[in-house]
Amino acid sequence: MDYKINEEIREKEVRLISATGQQMGIMSSRAAYDEAQKAGMDLVMISPKATPPVCKIMDYGKFRFEQQKREKEAKKNQHVVEIKEIRMSPGIDVGDFNTKLRNAAKFLAEGNRVKVTVRFRGREMAHTDIGENLLLRFAEESSEVAVMDKKPILDGRHMSMMLSPRPAKDAGRKSAGKKDAQK
Numbered sequence: 001m002d003y004k005i006n007e008e009i010r011e012k013e014v015r016l017i018s019a020t021g022q023q024m025g026i027m028s029s030r031a032a033y034d035e036a037q038k039a040g041m042d043l044v045m046i047s048p049k050a051t052p053p054v055c056k057i058m059d060y061g062k063f064r065f066e067q068q069k070r071e072k073e074a075k076k077n078q079h080v081v082e083i084k085e086i087r088m089s090p091g092i093d094v095g096d097f098n099t100k101l102r103n104a105a106k107f108l109a110e111g112n113r114v115k116v117t118v119r120f121r122g123r124e125m126a127h128t129d130i131g132e133n134l135l136l137r138f139a140e141e142s143s144e145v146a147v148m149d150k151k152p153i154l155d156g157r158h159m160s161m162m163l164s165p166r167p168a169k170d171a172g173r174k175s176a177g178k179k180d181a182q183k
Contacts, residue, residue: 004045005060006033009053014045017056026052083162085115088138090130097134101141108145108165117160131159139163 009029016024016032019039027035029043036043036057044063047054084107086100104114116138118131135152142163150162 003060004048005042006036009033009043009045009055011045011053013052014055015050015052017046017054019057029055032057079111082112083115084112085117087117087119088134089119089121090124090127090134092134097138101138104138104142104163105145108142108163111165113149113165114146114163115160116163117158120157120159125157128154128159135159135161 009032011029013026014029014032015026016035018024018035019041024035032055033043039057041057042060043055044058044060045053045055084104086104086107088097088100092100100116104116107114116135118134120128120131124131132152132154139146139148139161143166145166146163147166148161149164150160152159152161
């Protein structure tokens, strides 16, 4: 956000706030600028849409530095959700299936979404039900850590579904339910 500072402020009247945060009242922009000069700081318009616009006496360079620091910190802490893809064929063996399941669990634990795809080749297209059952079994076995967003859909020679990480509060309740069932 660009702020008007010092001579750029040409409004007739402004509401002035001192460097300590106290209201100094409504005055002409020239008088407010003079007050800022007396304090050895800048006059910065912080709320141009207010009536009258609100200006504050502050060190603009320090203000910009702090703002950039906050933006950088926010950017560092944000996590971009990626969509990871896991591909299988209808004739996948148990060991390979379990490996794909572990990989999916790892991706989901990192907070990413997972697209699970079954690719049909040649005559396998006549048996799309095998692929659908495979995807449903995959979703069922990863249900402790994942929620199915999109049911299996056939798109050309690929059948795919989407899984997303289970919210933290649901994960505990789901695993507790399974323990009760085992007793």
